[in-house]
Amino acid sequence: MTAFQPDLSSALAGSACLGAWAHDPASDRIALSPVLARLLAVPAEAATGTSLTLALAAVEAEDAVRVAGVLRAAGEDGRPFEAEFRTRPGPDGARWLRLMGRCGRDPATGAVTTQGLAFDLTEGRRPVGSDAQQAQRQVNRLADHAAAMKGLVAGLRNPPLARLVDEVAVEVGHELARHLRGGGRQVH
Known part of the structure; x- marks a missing residue:
């Protein structure tokens, strides 16, 4: 192939x-x-x-x-x-x-x-690689799921749930940024 x-x-x-x-x-x-x-x-x-x-x-x-x-x-x-x-x-x-x-x-x-x-x-x-690599994969999966939740919650017409999903997405974004910067201090 x-x-x-x-x-x-x-x-x-x-x-x-x-x-x-x-x-x-x-x-x-x-x-x-x-x-x-x-x-x-x-x-x-x-x-x-x-x-x-x-x-x-x-x-x-x-x-x-x-x-x-x-x-x-x-x-x-x-x-x-x-x-x-x-x-x-x-x-x-x-x-x-x-x-x-x-x-x-x-x-x-x-x-x-x-x-x-x-x-x-x-x-x-299953864990593979260093702790940093495992954490990066985990954060990438979290980001994928957060994006999927944002897409799914839009059609439910539930503003409180949409706000919570937005908050989760922001926190996942902070975690992703922290890992992309090399695992330094907390971003928020």
């Missing part, structure tokens, strides 16, 4: 892609790639269609409730989404995973299915 001739399979392999999944909102059943099924402790024979409850049993409880809600909402509005969650510690240890997908209607059958890809984020969350 070169920058001028991208290759999808190489790109997916390099992105920690765990494979595809599909959720049927009507039956609340989900099909998982073999790797994703293994990480979620779903038996191989059930990976082609198991209850969402079973598939989320190996996910941290508060994350499982949120992921189930995200999948149900996607089944209702059809918009693209992504959801990050943690698995409970198992043979592979605890993992950070991301589901990305959207819901659509099969033109032939009219059936509604939410489907997408799963990614393993665990390696990107």
Whole structure:
């Protein structure tokens, strides 16, 4: 693969892609790639269609409730989404995973299915490098999330929440500036 001739399979392999999944909102059943099924402790024979409850049993409880809600909402509005969650510690240890997908209607059958890809984020969350490099990566992620929150809160018509998100964004900006200056004194 070169920058001028991208290759999808190489790109997916390099992105920690765990494979595809599909959720049927009507039956609340989900099909998982073999790797994703293994990480979620779903038996191989059930990976082609198991209850969402079973598939989320190996996910941290508060994350499982949120992921189930995200999948149900996607089944209702059809918009693209992504959801990050943690698995409970198992043979592979605890993992950070991301589901990305959207819901659509099969033109032939009219059936509604939410489907997408799963990614393993665990390696990107493990400490690597010096403390300063780890802190810089953490602040960069904070800045990404702060920018995402600002974009999301705008449509909620909740001025007090918008002010709080603005305050968080300013504090994250101060922290980012402090790290970019080499970790000197506090900026504010």
